Amino acid sequence: MTTADHKPQILAFLAQFFGEHRLAEDEDIFATGFVNSLFVMQLVLFVEGEFGITVEDEDLEIGNFNTVLALDALVTRKRAVGAADRSA
Amino acid sequence: MAIRVQLSPRQAEARAEYESFTREAVVPYADAWDREERIPEAFFKDFAARGYLGAAVPPEYGGGGLDAVTFGLLNEELGRGCSSVRSLVTVHGMASYAVARWGTRGQRESWLPRLATGEAIGAFALTEPGAGSDVKALAATARRTGDGYRLDGEKRWTTFGQRADVYLLFARLDGRETAFLVPRDAPGLTVRPVTGILGTRASMLAELSLDDCRVAEDALLGRPGFGLAAVAATALELGRYSVAWGCVGLAQACLDASLAYAERRETFGVRLRDHQLVQRMIADMATGTAAARLLCQQAGWLRQARSTESLHATWLAKYHASTTAFRSASDAVQVHGAHGCGGEYPVQRYLRDAKVMEIIEGSTELQQATIAESAYHARPQTTVPTGGPTA
Ligand SMILES: Cc1cc2nc3c(=O)[nH]c(=O)nc-3n(C[C@H](O)[C@H](O)[C@H](O)COP(=O)(O)OP(=O)(O)OC[C@H]3O[C@@H](n4cnc5c(N)ncnc54)[C@H](O)[C@@H]3O)c2cc1C
Numbered sequence: 001m002t003t004a005d006h007k008p009q010i011l012a013f014l015a016q017f018f019g020e021h022r023l024a025e026d027e028d029i030f031a032t033g034f035v036n037s038l039f040v041m042q043l044v045l046f047v048e049g050e051f052g053i054t055v056e057d058e059d060l061e062i063g064n065f066n067t068v069l070a071l072d073a074l075v076t077r078k079r080a081v082g083a084a085d086r087s088a
Numbered sequence: 089m090a091i092r093v094q095l096s097p098r099q100a101e102a103r104a105e106y107e108s109f110t111r112e113a114v115v116p117y118a119d120a121w122d123r124e125e126r127i128p129e130a131f132f133k134d135f136a137a138r139g140y141l142g143a144a145v146p147p148e149y150g151g152g153g154l155d156a157v158t159f160g161l162l163n164e165e166l167g168r169g170c171s172s173v174r175s176l177v178t179v180h181g182m183a184s185y186a187v188a189r190w191g192t193r194g195q196r197e198s199w200l201p202r203l204a205t206g207e208a209i210g211a212f213a214l215t216e217p218g219a220g221s222d223v224k225a226l227a228a229t230a231r232r233t234g235d236g237y238r239l240d241g242e243k244r245w246t247t248f249g250q251r252a253d254v255y256l257l258f259a260r261l262d263g264r265e266t267a268f269l270v271p272r273d274a275p276g277l278t279v280r281p282v283t284g285i286l287g288t289r290a291s292m293l294a295e296l297s298l299d300d301c302r303v304a305e306d307a308l309l310g311r312p313g314f315g316l317a318a319v320a321a322t323a324l325e326l327g328r329y330s331v332a333w334g335c336v337g338l339a340q341a342c343l344d345a346s347l348a349y350a351e352r353r354e355t356f357g358v359r360l361r362d363h364q365l366v367q368r369m370i371a372d373m374a375t376g377t378a379a380a381r382l383l384c385q386q387a388g389w390l391r392q393a394r395s396t397e398s399l400h401a402t403w404l405a406k407y408h409a410s411t412t413a414f415r416s417a418s419d420a421v422q423v424h425g426a427h428g429c430g431g432e433y434p435v436q437r438y439l440r441d442a443k444v445m446e447i448i449e450g451s452t453e454l455q456q457a458t459i460a461e462s463a464y465h466a467r468p469q470t471t472v473p474t475g476g477p478t479a
């Protein structure tokens with residue numbers, strides 16, 4: 001379960017901000033000019049709610065948020081840690 | 089009695105407690121605090137002892153950990169009595185909430201128990217002489233030293249800056265937007281009181297100067313580069329939500345005052361309440377206040393559900409509630425005529441306070457721009473012909 005592909009949900013969420021633009025998985029979200037000042041908070045709320053993880057202060061690195069691939073990796077990592085914590 | 093939908097019995101009980109506290113401990117003094125431009129120390133103590141300062145602090149750190157709607161009700165009732173006291177809950181809550189959300193375990197353990205009891209008062213220092221709505225113009229700087237950071241810059245309009253023990257303060261570290269927790273006694277920090285402000289006069293505003301101000305390593309909150317996008321955004325979200333509810337209370341106070349006055353005052357042989365043009369003002373106040381309350385409740389439910397929609401809902405609530413509060417206050421003064429302009433009635437204070445609400449936590453114009461932009465995002469992506477001119 002922790003190795004699942006989260007990209008379809010992430011892309012579906014992001015699509016609402018991008019109108020006609022088709023976001024590539026490795027495209028820098030912040031360089032597109034489509035996102036406003038509320039975007040990071042919306043993204044944090046989305047990944048937390050959708051994937052049951054908690055984004056913590058140490059996760060606040062642009063490299064965790066700037067592409068679909070990076071977000072997918074963040075979610076996979078956080079879910080693996082969460083699963084390990086639960087089975088410990 | 090204001091119409092309320094779907095409060096749980098506990099929320100209704102909490103609201104009744106906040107209402108009676110405001111009636112007894114806030115309303116009788118609010119005009120004097122406004123004139124004196126300060127809230128007395130005894131009030132801070134009483135307020136803290138009741139746990140109200142811990143409203144935004146999680147229970148595991150000694151706070152009330154109120155659910156979003158109950159937190160809103162606290163702001164509404166306080167806003168009915170005194171917008172400066174409500175501002176205290178706002179800015180102290182913003183600092184507390186940011187530490188709870190983005191602090192390290194050490195920062196949470198160090199600050200939150202003190203913020204919960206009011207042993208430490210928190211404030212929010214983002215605005216600068218050259219950076220208001222345009223927060224990206226943030227110019228204060230931070231640089232790393234062997235044992236912490238040195239900060240330089242100027243902060244303006246810091247609510248309860250005169251009274252705060254810790255400032256959630258924003259500066260650029262290596263050019264990147266970064267949040268810091270700056271204790272009041274940090275060497276190199278100067279706090280100057282601001283007086284003569286139009287509204288929320290008792291909110292003890294200050295200007296801060298940071299001159300090679302020394303803070304320890306653990307002053308950094310969150311991560312460099314995320315000071316605005318995550319830390320300030322989290323705090324401002326709570327602030328906006330708190331102000332929106334406060335404006336519902338303020339608009340309700342305008343309505344209550346107008347109802348009472350229009351009942352008593354007679355002109356041309358009838359009571360004011362019998363003049364249709366006065367009824368128009370009262371009807372608008374009543375409707376606007378009820379709508380603002382519903383928008384706030386909607387934002388509250390979505391916050392509770394941690395929905396991504398909560399951010400947009402909070403903007404709608406703040407925009408509607410603050411503009412309603414200002415219009416209601418302007419009409420309340422109108423209903424009172426010359427008496428509304430004097431010091432005998434609180435409506436002139438309501439008007440001054442309401443104007444501030446249209447400027448802080450995102451001005452009316454910024455709300456309008458953001459809401460309009462979101463309306464485009466929310467539009468269904470269909471290709472139905474819309475008629476009209478085409479390119
Ligand atoms: C009583 C009070 C308490 C405050 N407390 C705090 C506090 O605790 N902490 C803190 O950090 N700050 C605080 N502030 C500052 C407040 O957040 C700022 O005043 C606010 O962000 C607006 O910035 P500004 O005053 O510099 O106005 P500006 O940004 O200079 O704007 C001036 C006018 O231009 C309009 N405008 C600006 N940009 C646009 C645009 N793009 N499109 C359309 N119109 C635009 C604005 O809406 C406004 O009407 C406080 C202010 C007041 C009055």
